[in-house]
Amino acid sequence: TAKARSIQRALYNDEFVLVFQPLVDRTGGIIGAEALLRWQHPSKGMLPPSEFISEAQDAGLMPAIGEWVIASAFRELALWQENVLTRHLSLSINITVDHLMQHNFIDELIKNAKNAGIPASLVKLELTESVFASDPDTIVARMKDLAQAGFKFSLDDFGTGFSSLSYLRRLPLEQIKIDRSFVSAASESKKGAVIARIIAQMGAELSLEVLAEGIETAEQWSIMQRFGCTLFQGFLFSRPLSAANLQRFICENK
Numbered sequence: 478t479a480k481a482r483s484i485q486r487a488l489y490n491d492e493f494v495l496v497f498q499p500l501v502d503r504t505g506g507i508i509g510a511e512a513l514l515r516w517q518h519p520s521k522g523m524l525p526p527s528e529f530i531s532e533a534q535d536a537g538l539m540p541a542i543g544e545w546v547i548a549s550a551f552r553e554l555a556l557w558q559e560n561v562l563t564r565h566l567s568l569s570i571n572i573t574v575d576h577l578m579q580h581n582f583i584d585e586l587i588k589n590a591k592n593a594g595i596p597a598s599l600v601k602l603e604l605t606e607s608v609f610a611s612d613p614d615t616i617v618a619r620m621k622d623l624a625q626a627g628f629k630f631s632l633d634d635f636g637t638g639f640s641s642l643s644y645l646r647r648l649p650l651e652q653i654k655i656d657r658s659f660v661s662a663a664s665e666s667k668k669g670a671v672i673a674r675i676i677a678q679m680g681a682e683l684s685l686e687v688l689a690e691g692i693e694t695a696e697q698w699s700i701m702q703r704f705g706c707t708l709f710q711g712f713l714f715s716r717p718l719s720a721a722n723l724q725r726f727i728c729e730n731k
C-alpha cells in the first residue's frame with residue numbers, strides 16, 4: 478500500500494525518533510525510562526505509533542523498525558554510561574512478536590549490546606501478552622535464552638489480555654506493568670480499586686517488580702503505592718521527553 482511505502486521511505490530517510498518517558502520509584506526518583514517511537518513526518522509533524530504501527534505490522538516492516546529502535550535505544554543507553562547521573566538507569570524497549578520471532582533476533586541483540594558497550598542487565602524488553610498468541614513455546618524458549626544473556630523482561634499492559642495469568646508462572650519476567658486502565662479505575666470506583674489492588678498484590682507475591690502505568694494524579698500515585706506498586710510511570714512525573722530533555726529532567730531532579 479501507499480502507506481506501507483511511505484513508512485519504508487521514512488525508515489530510509491531517518492524520520493523516526495525515540496522519546497523517553499521517565500520511570501520513577503516510591504520517592505519519585507528516576508530509575509529508568511521507556512523508549513517510545515515517534516515518526517517525525519516532514520509535513521504532518523510528530524506522529525504517535527497509533528498512526529503507523531499497525532500498517533507497519535501488516536506490511537511486515539516491524540522487524541526493520543524494531544531493529545532501528547534497538548540500535549537507537551542502545552546508542553542512547555551507551556551515552557548514559559558516560560555520566561554518573563545516568564549510568565545506573567535502565568532502558569525499557571517495546572518488542573513485537575514478528576521481531577522476536579526472527580531467527581537471528583537473539584544473536585543480533587547480544588552482538589549489538591556488546592558493540593554498543595552496554596550491560597544487558599540495563600535493557601528491559603517489554604512484551605505484551607499478544608506475543609504469546611501464535612507460538613508460545615518458541616517465545617518462552619527465546620525469552621529464557623535472552624534472560625540467560627542478562628536481558629530483563631517486562632510484561633506490558635498487564636491484565637488487558639485474557640491469557641495473562643497462565644503465563645506468569647512460565648516466563649522469566651522481572652516486571653509487570655499494570656495497564657493504565659486499571660490505574661484510572663482504581664481512583665474511580667470500589668470495584669476498580671479491588672482489581673488494581675489484587676493485581677499489584679499478586680505481582681508482589683510472585684516477587685515481580687510491579688510498575689503502575691498512566692499515573693496522572695497524586696491520588697492515583699498514593700493509591701497504587703498503598704497497593705504495593707514500587708515503580709511508576711505517567712504524566713504526573715513526566716510526559717515522554719526528547720533525549721536532551723530527559724537529561725535536563727534528570728539533572729533537575731537529582
Ligand code: G
Pocket residue numbers: 512513514525526527530546571572573717
Ligand atoms: O508512546 P505512545 O503512547 O504513543 O505509544 C502507544 C503504543 O505504541 C504503546 O502501546 C507502545 O507500546 C507502542 N510503542 C511505542 N513505541 C514503540 C516501539 O518502539 N516499538 C513498538 N513495537 N511499539 C511501540
Ligand code: G
Pocket residue numbers: 498513571633634657690691692693710711712713717
Ligand atoms: O502500551 P505502552 O505502555 O507501551 O504505552 C505507553 C504509552 O502510554 C505512551 O505512548 C505514553 O504516551 C502513554 N502514557 C504514558 N503516561 C501516560 C499517562 O499518564 N496518561 C495517559 N493517558 N497516557 C500515558
Ligand code: NA
Pocket residue numbers: 511571603633
Ligand atoms: Na510499553
Ligand code: MN
Pocket residue numbers: 633634635654656657690
Ligand atoms: Mn502499557
